[in-house]
Amino acid sequence: MNTPKKNIFLLTVLFLFTMTASVFAQDAPKPKASPAATASGKVGQANISIAYSSPAVKGRKIWGELVPYGKAWRAGANEATTFTTDKDIMVQGKALKAGKYSLFMVPSEGEWQIIFNSQTGQWGTTREGANFDPANNVLTVNVKPKKSAKMSERLAYNVTPKGFSLMWENLEVPVAIK
Template identity: 80%
Template sequence: MKTLKTNSLLLTVLFLLTMTASVLAQDAKPKASPAMAATGKVGKATLTINYSSPSVKGRTIWGELVPYNKAWRAGANEATTFITDKDIMVEGKMLKAGKYSLFAVPSEKEWQIIFNSQTGQWGTTRQGANFDPANTVLTVTVMPKKSAKMYESLTYDINAKGFSLLWENLEIPVAIK
């Protein structure tokens, strides 16, 4: 009788261990807005943009999910970061080598792109975009345009002319030299 109880207890423990290992071995569900990075060269400068990439998922993005005329973290989750290893000219204005948080103020006709020296913060608070305007290093104005294709997930593209934010049916090019 005692042996039967011991064997039952051992089988139960073995079963629980097997189930726990099975659950832990399953792939975790992918994040809704996975972390992404875009890296490339513009002239001699190496640029890196680290961001979280939300998806459209049938939603209206511009003017609704991302409101017009309010600062936005230019991605999801943590504030998007922009890193340059050399001084660069962004839309004709000097930006020193360094790491910055990247924010945007979208509107239907033009966008403001904001480079802020405060980094490492979560992208939003209940009051909106999470940055101190006193730490803004550079703000440039750019013109949005219809993208050549639909982008389900937010994407940054770095090329010889600068970088573009691409999402839904919109492209926001930012010229860099």
């Protein structure tokens, strides 16, 4: 093969390779704005797991605006957050049977309600607000939020031997479990 034909052949192969790569790149899935996440750990003998979607702050004011005060919230994004325990536990001094629950929260500046609801698998919100039937609430406890040690861009849960905490923006919401 002489040089001009060889160059044309190489350029053609390079062009086809580039076009093929760009076509496949367009089909690559984009990362979710609020990716699924799970926090798990042990509290005493109980295995605790919290499944949620993790939204980002993205420069927004979270508490009192994106997540309004005084209204039930799905405690994450997308589907309702779920809380699972394989043993009976005490949450803030109140009994919660082993099982899987939807976790909702009602934030306020001074005190939050943490709601464990027996209905699971639902989308987290409707046009009216949080998507749960209060008749299925199994346990509601009150907790005090506190300023977090550092800013959390993404909503996250942490399960420790003392319970769990929600951390997002500049706030931490600890929930005691025994």
